[in-house]
Amino acid sequence: MDNRLTNRITLRHMEAFRAVMLNKTVTSAASSMCISQPVVTRLLAEFEWRIGIRLFERQRGRLHPTPEAKLLYEEVKQSLAGVERIADAAAEIRTLRRGSLRIAAAPSLALDFLPQTIGKFLERHPRAQIQLLLLSSQAVMERVREGRSDIGFIILSLQLQSSYCQLLMSTRMVCAIPAAHPLAQRDLIKPKDLQGERFVSYPTLLDTRAMVDAAFATHGVTRTLDIETQNSYAMLRLVEAGVGIALIDALTAACHQNEGVRFVPFEAAIPMNFSLMQAPDQTPGALQQPFIDFVRAEMLRRIPAEAVLYPER
Structure with missing residues (x-):
């Protein structure tokens, strides 16, 4: 078996080869890698032996790549670029980017x-x-x-x-009222203020509907309940259309941007x-x-x- 097969090429070998290809001299390559000239010479010699290809000819103190080195250089560039991409990706993952x-x-x-x-x-x-x-x-x-x-x-x-x-997070529900409705001018809505008002409700199967109904029942308030929807955004569209008044979550109210609806705090704390x-x-x-x-x-x-x-x- 060829012993070269048991001596794998390392990243350091490829980095030394690339540095010499780019800088033309061992001295400049060593400087770019922040290592000594003898280390670059050793890495380059090991690289040539392990791949079994002569990569450079020395002429007048400079290294000139062989045709084989030029072919190999393209592969080495791609391999090192891939390694650098992995390192960059790891850094981005580590820093949560x-x-x-x-x-x-x-x-x-x-x-x-x-x-x-x-x-x-x-x-x-x-x-x-x-x-x-x-x-x-x-x-x-x-x-x-x-x-x-x-x-x-x-x-x-x-x-x-x-x-x-x-x-x-747990928030209080707030009252969504059509902007043109007289109650929209209040600073606080009490359950009794909605006596007889048309109310946009959640479906009866939802826990939220039961809590809302209980709050009004406690105060003996009767509303007109002929409109239901399970979605708070659909509720807001109905309120915008002047269909009725609704109780919705404070987060939906905070995100909503439409002058057709006014949000007023509701006295009863419905979570x-x-x-x-x-x-x-x-x-x-x-x-x-x-x-x-x-x-x-x-x-x-x-x-x-x-x-x-x-x-x-």
Whole structure:
């Protein structure tokens, strides 16, 4: 067996070869590599022996590459460029400039807040690869539990929190009122103020609907309930159209930009719980916690302090 096969070419051999090709002399090559001239000479000799090709002819104190060296140089350049790309990628991953994150979210978060937040996050992490899927809360839970998404954002009752689902933030619901409605001029809406008003409700199967109905029942208030939708953005469109008044989460209100709706604090504290899910038994990527922290900070920045129930400010 040829002993050369048992002596592998190293990156240092290729770097020395490239340096000599670029600088024409061993002295200049050594200076560019910040090593001594004898080390470059040794690396070059080892490289020639291990590949079995004469690479340079010495003429008048300078090294002149052979035709074989010129052919090999193109391959060496490509190989070293690939190694340098790997090193650059590793540095970007280590410093959180690059990475991947698969996100699944309920519509109340995925339609407005998360796209805006992801845009700001990418300003800090421009090479990050992010997938955002808009799904029902049940589908988000299943996808994260199965490991097909790294994190999920949903609205979930406190009673349903688990080891892989934790409360991210709890906010008070606020009153969304058509701008032309007389109640839009109030600074605070009490349950009794909505007596007899047409109300845009969540479907009866949702926990949120039960909490809203209970708040009004406690005060003996009767509303006109002939319009339902499960989506807070659809609610806002109905309110904009002057169809009725609604109670929605403070985050949706904070992200909404339309002069046709005015948001007024609601006296009764009806919580809306934004929950975070993380895939169980899966090592989180480097971007995962920084993104979660960024989402929490953006929520706190956008939502008025008086509307936040948890975490306490």
